[in-house]
Amino acid sequence: MKIIRINKENWADGLEKLKRSYRLFGPVKDNNLHVFKELDKGELPDCSYFNTRLSPKSIIYPQSEIMLEYELDESKEDHHILKEIDTDYSPRAVIGIRPCDAAAFLLVKRNFDTPEYKDPYWIKSYEATTFVGLACNNPQTTCFCTSAGSGPFYEKGLDLLLVDIGDYYFAKIITLKGENFLEAAGWDTEADGNAEEQIKTMKQKAEAKIISSIATDKLKDKTTTDLFDAPFWEEVAFACINCGACTYVCPTCWCFDIQDEVNGYSGIRMRNWDSCMFPLFTLHGSGHNPRSTNMQRFRQRFMHKLKYYVDKYNDGIQCVGCGRCTRLCPANIDIRKVCNLMNGYSA
Amino acid sequence: MQNPYLPYPVRIEEIITETEDKNLKTFKLVFLNPDDEKKFSYKAGQFAELSVAGKGEVPIGIASSPTEKGYLMFTINKVGLVTTTLHCMKPGDIIGIRGPLGNSYPWDILKGKNVLIIGGGFAFTTLRSSIVYMLDPANRPNFKNIHVIYGARSPGMLLYKDELTAWESRDDINMHITVDGTDDPEWKYNIGFVPTVTEQKAPPGNADTYAIICGPPIMIKFTQPVLDKLGYCHDNIIMSLEMRMKCGIGICGRCNIGKEFVCKDGPVFTLAQLNMMPKEY
Missing domain, CATH: 3.40.50.80 (Nucleotide-binding domain of ferredoxin-NADP reductase (FNR) module)
Known part of the structure; x- marks a missing residue:
């Protein structure tokens, strides 16, 4: 695999050049926290960050997204008929995405790109995007990616992997999209023969820094109803206030609500991120609610990620180990603890 | 790429009040574009999302039979925002329909x-x-x-x-x-x-x-x-089964029972299947 060396003095120029053919997104500091946003002219991504508070899922899947539009004025032709809208699906690139967050898109893709139905909004955004990853040299204590199916130098889901060496980056080309991206930037200096070895050593060092892990090996063989009826749920869910922060920051949570909004005679149908933590998520018109209690909603989140998803796709859990939900939970609920409880449970 | 969220436009042909409490009305719907009717090929037991511009969508079982050609029939209980709006509509009004959705009776x-x-x-x-x-x-x-x-x-x-x-x-x-x-x-x-x-x-x-x-x-x-x-x-x-639904195509995430989505893998299940699923419906 080809590795290109990008000297940091050429970084800003290359990015400006890229902005002619790509919409660039990257991590920038906003009120002391890093967020992913579209980079303005002259604006550089801040690659000194650990990770963003919100995952970069909104670049592909905005928190609010217009799906359809319509006209309600009955004197107009086609009134009350819903129509598709024009959306910008021109090429875009995410610079400095962490490998765990890029891998999350692959897990989510299974939901939006199915054999029966294709979600055009998600798929078109995803296909328009080049993922330029930034390897994690300094994982945090809440990271457990190596036992959750990804890793600090994980390449699946990326088109290009950047490794920060100090004065320069190594850019490992993973796909043709990645190669095209480098070409557009004008970065073409091939790294010397030791680069591959150097990256390997750094990868091992980074992986060794990850001190926490989860056990998932037994989840697949558990009986769903046994886990569902396990006695530990009341206790582990007790502190949960159903605030939904975990689902909001999670790169692999994809649930949404669909709402109509009208202004005068013109209206839109939009989708908004939703959360299984909220009672309204499942409330029937009759008043009946299959998940009416805190515990039931808490259980749904973990059963979905760690059992239903495992059974449905037979390729691991719906979690990449980024640790956001654990870091941001106001009640100190830790997915690692819940996962290990589930994995170790026998009825 | 076919957009599964885009409804076919239909016209309300007839509205029949079914019950003495006037809370149930049957709507006969006709496709504005005859080609859409061909695409909407359904089996008994399936449902559709009825779509009212400006209000939203509601999943309703199809009451007409595939053997009845030229129209679709839905009997709707007045419950929330969309169904109440539908109950106030009149023949000639335009709504949308997405489907057919879900499996059917076997x-x-x-x-x-x-x-x-x-x-x-x-x-x-x-x-x-x-x-x-x-x-x-x-x-x-x-x-x-x-x-x-x-x-x-x-x-x-x-x-x-x-x-x-x-x-x-x-x-x-x-x-x-x-x-x-x-x-x-x-x-x-x-x-x-x-x-x-x-x-x-x-x-x-x-x-x-x-x-x-x-x-x-x-x-x-x-x-x-x-x-x-x-x-x-x-x-x-x-x-x-019934569930609160939005997308109707197994993507938006709310109507699951265990790993099955009622909208896509159901709504029809055998009792033997339900016995293997969490009791959460």
């Missing part, structure tokens, strides 16, 4: 079998679709005995009364209509709850007999032990 398995249909309240819509479908002259030879047990609170709360009367007089379908109670001296059918009538009138269960049940949870709860007693195995008890 017609390939039901071929050549006895079919017992048990319905309660307004959950008789996809059952009507099934009955009309089975009674179609081209399809009737494909089924053995057909029994229908249908109950409502009172005679005025029964859906599709003219059709019920017509089916009563036929000899290729055994109708057992019942009401919880009535002071109507003219009432000539059963009085009693659905589970009781099932116990008295339903054929015994065997490998060649399937029961399809739709109704309120309380009816299902008390009918199930009766079917057990009659010898129906859980593979032969077929149920259609």
Whole structure:
């Protein structure tokens, strides 16, 4: 695999050049926290960050997204008929995405790109995007990616992997999209023969820094109803206030609500991120609610990620180990603890 | 790429008030573009998302039968924002429809079998679709005995009364209509709850007999032990579930029971399947 060396003095120029053919997104500091946003002219991504508070899922899947539009004025032709809208699906690139967050898109893709139905909004955004990853040299204590199916130098889901060496980056080309991206930037200096070895050593060092892990090996063989009826749920869910922060920051949570909004005679149908933590998520018109209690909603989140998803796709859990939900939970609920409880449970 | 969220435009052709409380109305819908009707090829037991611009969407079982051409029929209970808006609409108004959605009753398995249909309240819509479908002259030879047990609170709360009367007089379908109670001296059918009538009138269960049940949870709860007693195995008890839905295509994430989505993997499940799933519905 080809590795290109990008000297940091050429970084800003290359990015400006890229902005002619790509919409660039990257991590920038906003009120002391890093967020992913579209980079303005002259604006550089801040690659000194650990990770963003919100995952970069909104670049592909905005928190609010217009799906359809319509006209309600009955004197107009086609009134009350819903129509598709024009959306910008021109090429875009995410610079400095962490490998765990890029891998999350692959897990989510299974939901939006199915054999029966294709979600055009998600798929078109995803296909328009080049993922330029930034390897994690300094994982945090809440990271457990190596036992959750990804890793600090994980390449699946990326088109290009950047490794920060100090004065320069190594850019490992993973796909043709990645190669095209480098070409557009004008970065073409091939790294010397030791680069591959150097990256390997750094990868091992980074992986060794990850001190926490989860056990998932037994989840697949558990009986769903046994886990569902396990006695530990009341206790582990007790502190949960159903605030939904975990689902909001999670790169692999994809649930949404669909709402109509009208202004005068013109209206839109939009989708908004939703959360299984909220009672309204499942409330029937009759008043009946299959998940009416805190515990039931808490259980749904973990059963979905760690059992239903495992059974449905037979390729691991719906979690990449980024640790956001654990870091941001106001009640100190830790997915690692819940996962290990589930994995170790026998009825 | 086909956009599965984009509804086909339809015109409301006719609105029929079904019940004495005026809370249930049947809507006959006609596609604005005839080509869309061809794309909307459905089976009895499926549902669709009805779409009112400016208000939203609502998942409703298809009450017409695939054998009835030229229109679709939905019977709608007035409950929330979208259904209330629909109840206030008039013939000629334009709405949208997405579908058909979900699986259907298992017609390939039901071929050549006895079919017992048990319905309660307004959950008789996809059952009507099934009955009309089975009674179609081209399809009737494909089924053995057909029994229908249908109950409502009172005679005025029964859906599709003219059709019920017509089916009563036929000899290729055994109708057992019942009401919880009535002071109507003219009432000539059963009085009693659905589970009781099932116990008295339903054929015994065997490998060649399937029961399809739709109704309120309380009816299902008390009918199930009766079917057990009659010898129906859980593979032969077929149920259609309801859930709060949005996308209707298994993507938005809210209507799951375990790993199954009611909108896409259901709404029809056998009791044997439900026994393996979490009790969360």
